[in-house]
Amino acid sequence: MIAETRRPEYTARVIEWHADKGFGWVQFNDKRLFLHRRDFARWCHTPRAGEEIRFNWGLDAQQRPCAQNAVQVREVANLSLWRLLVLAALLVLPAYAWLQTAWEIWMLAAYVCAMSVITYAAYRSDKRKARLDAWRTPEWCLHLLELAGGWPGAWVAQGRLRHKCSKGFYQFEFWLIICFHQCVAFDSLQHWKYSQMLKRELFEDHRTERGRYKLR
Template sequence: MTLRSDPQHAGRTAAGRPAAVRFLKLKLLALLLLCALPVYGVATYWSGGGSWLPAAVYALMSVITSALYGYDKQQAQRGGQRTPEKLLHAGELLGGWPGALLAQQVFRHKTRKFSYQLVFWLIVLLHQLFWMDRLLFGGNFLSRHLF
């Protein structure tokens, strides 16, 4: 049996150490680019007299969602009760998608399931569209055309 097919050793080297994240620099660059718009949007909102709450929500939800990924990965390896995908997606939707993206790479978890990744990237896109709308149209375009 190879280590690749053994779920307990997934993401580990032959010596049992955690495997390095492949294409780390490229993935960090992608994360920075994806976070640029929300960070700029939150900073603009905050500097314009808005609340600091969006920044806190993104940070807190990223930590919580990342922890949920770690717990789910641990439970998957042990054969325990898993975290429902709806809960993981809820954390991402509530602002935890940056933490989820990091956790997917660090824990090598939920990266291959197409249906999961589709929903995840739609959530990321939704956040990007929200901040584009907020910055370019004052938040009026989406609300005027969708509701």
């Protein structure tokens, strides 16, 4: 079955879906149409009975009616338990490091929540633009928001919107940002020992290079 490229024209509800096999059926008027996972133009989450699907009318290899170029109307998935647990674990070190400062914890919570909401909105906007083939939000803008403290919102957006999850290099950069926040939190607990060491190394190398240049 080859998915067509035109915009989905029809809407029907899933009446049966076998998640282990990756296929099911939708009810369109009085017809029961076969739908396979590979016939989705965009895959967001496992379909459920009663969920609406937009699709094009097509024929399978045996010339039987089936749904093709399918799009899930509800493109927001529920966050899995493991994803929530990992997020909570990633927040432990930054929160503990903040508690060791003179600042109130609510200030950190308010800032992170605000940046996360902004980042989530940026993800949702970019997802909508991708669906409409509109001008996309540059990836560096999303990473900048994550670096500024909105990475928890990006973590939630990736899980719920299924956006940017399959891009390997983007995920590599995203995890670098998370690791950066973890390292900063750890370094703060060590009274910025590692930052000072890095600073000394950089400045000593710079002074050495300048000295060599003057001797020439």
